[in-house]
Amino acid sequence: MKIGVIDYGASNIFSVVRALNSLGAKTSVVKKPEDFNGIDKLVFPGQGSMGSCMSRLNEAEMTIPMKEFIEEKPFLGICLGLQVLFSGSQESTEEKGLGVFSEEIKKFNSPKDTKLKIPHMGWNQIDFSQDHFLWNGLESGEDYYFVHSYISCELKEEFIYSKTEHGQTFNSAISKDNIFATQFHPEKSGKLGLKFLENFLNWRP
Amino acid sequence: MSLTIRIIPCLDVRGGRVVKGINFKDIIDAGDPAEAALRYDQEGADEICMLDIDASYEARSTTLETVEKIANQVFIPFTVGGGVKSIKDVEILLKSGADKVSINTSAITNPKLISEASKEFGSQCIVVAIDAKYDSENWHVYTHGGKNKTELEALSWAKEVEQLGAGEILMTSMDKDGTKSGFDNMLNSKLANILKIPLIASGGAGKLNHLVDAVKLGKADAVLAASIFHYQEISIKEVKKALQEEGLSTRL
Numbered sequence: 001m002k003i004g005v006i007d008y009g010a011s012n013i014f015s016v017v018r019a020l021n022s023l024g025a026k027t028s029v030v031k032k033p034e035d036f037n038g039i040d041k042l043v044f045p046g047q048g049s050m051g052s053c054m055s056r057l058n059e060a061e062m063t064i065p066m067k068e069f070i071e072e073k074p075f076l077g078i079c080l081g082l083q084v085l086f087s088g089s090q091e092s093t094e095e096k097g098l099g100v101f102s103e104e105i106k107k108f109n110s111p112k113d114t115k116l117k118i119p120h121m122g123w124n125q126i127d128f129s130q131d132h133f134l135w136n137g138l139e140s141g142e143d144y145y146f147v148h149s150y151i152s153c154e155l156k157e158e159f160i161y162s163k164t165e166h167g168q169t170f171n172s173a174i175s176k177d178n179i180f181a182t183q184f185h186p187e188k189s190g191k192l193g194l195k196f197l198e199n200f201l202n203w204r205p
Numbered sequence: 206m207s208l209t210i211r212i213i214p215c216l217d218v219r220g221g222r223v224v225k226g227i228n229f230k231d232i233i234d235a236g237d238p239a240e241a242a243l244r245y246d247q248e249g250a251d252e253i254c255m256l257d258i259d260a261s262y263e264a265r266s267t268t269l270e271t272v273e274k275i276a277n278q279v280f281i282p283f284t285v286g287g288g289v290k291s292i293k294d295v296e297i298l299l300k301s302g303a304d305k306v307s308i309n310t311s312a313i314t315n316p317k318l319i320s321e322a323s324k325e326f327g328s329q330c331i332v333v334a335i336d337a338k339y340d341s342e343n344w345h346v347y348t349h350g351g352k353n354k355t356e357l358e359a360l361s362w363a364k365e366v367e368q369l370g371a372g373e374i375l376m377t378s379m380d381k382d383g384t385k386s387g388f389d390n391m392l393n394s395k396l397a398n399i400l401k402i403p404l405i406a407s408g409g410a411g412k413l414n415h416l417v418d419a420v421k422l423g424k425a426d427a428v429l430a431a432s433i434f435h436y437q438e439i440s441i442k443e444v445k446k447a448l449q450e451e452g453l454s455t456r457l
Contacts (some may be wrong), residue, residue: 048327121209123456143456147329
């Protein structure tokens with residue numbers, strides 16, 4: 001089994017690759033349309049801006065093969081990789097997302113509590129909303145590592161698998177069929193994150 | 206139900222070995238960095254910081270090997286600093302396995318490096334480290350590992366680097382560093398009041414209550430310490446337990 005890791009040219013993909021390799025997975029970097037050949041599962045890690053990410057994916061002619069891939073094969077989106085699944089983001093009115101979910105990504109409300117800092121960076125609790133194969137061996141209420149300024153807050157309950165609170169409640173894990181995505185970084189969340197990635201490697205949706 | 210207070214053990218590294226100095230001087234050898242990082246991860250560290258205190262051009266490849274070795278075994282956020290002078294230096298460290306890069310002297314000699322690096326790689330991976338010493342009425346910023354005094358005042362410098370795009374401030378009190386007499390909570394609380402980005406307090410950890418006070422009185426978002434963890438005088442678990450007893454949220 002080969003895991004493709006999307007490299008759209010502006011994100012540090014090395015920690016995800018290292019974490020997957022440490023679990024014994026074979027990985028290959030996906031940065032052009034041909035790279036999708038022979039890939040069994042896809043991981044899309046990323047940090048930063050959705051607009052520039054989508055325009056880079058479009059320029060590299062990666063958007064269509066990626067849409068085709070996620071129609072049938074297991075996909076894990078991490079952080080920005082969760083956000084690109086939506087139809088768009090408040091941060092960029094020009095570039096559209098992949099549109100798996102019709103809602104929009106929003107910026108964190110400017111916090112009423114001035115001690116609350118944005119970006120939301122550090123370890124925070126995820127509370128499971130429903131059971132999933134990827135939660136095997138993990139418990140609701142444990143801490144994972146986050147770094148982000150934008151969030152998914154509107155989504156049909158059936159797609160929400162965990163929620164997290166930072167001044168407001170947002171969706172920290174979502175899923176639909178063969179697609180799973182987290183706002184947290186499993187590759188930086190220590191033992192629990194590695195267990196989660198191991199579950200993804202074993203997942204047969 | 207909120208972000209936890211981060212406990213960050215720091216590895217001061219020279220020539221591929223952990224070392225520890227007192228008041229920025231008198232360096233002694235203290236072991237293998239990758240072994241130490243792995244132990245910290247197992248003990249519940251929220252992040253690992255590694256500072257290359259020598260950072261000479263010749264020693265650079267040794268440092269990168271160490272970074273890579275740690276990144277291959279430890280899957281929590283990993284900050285690396287020391288001798289970062291250019292965008293290229295930042296990029297090489299990120300590629301070698303750092304998640305964040307800490308910039309100190311070059312932030313002062315070339316402030317554009319902060320704005321360019323945060324634009325290129327994102328604010329979240331740019332930490333600006335400030336070494337400061339109290340001098341009758343305010344805190345002065347020092348460069349080159351505490352050797353050179355600058356005209357900069359620590360509070361306004363921190364605010365300036367925040368505006369340039371720094372994602373975090375790592376504040377080291379030179380008065381406190383290595384003394385084990387507690388953090389400079391006066392300096393830190395003043396900083397925390399004016400900053401929107403997270404503050405990592407460093408310098409002075411000796412007893413358990415020092416770390417608790419750095420959060421309660423110093424208002425730090427994260428606490429960094431080297432020797433107390435390295436010599437196992439205090440465990441990370443003990444720190445977290447003490448923070449929890451004070452009603453502060455921690456991981457594990």
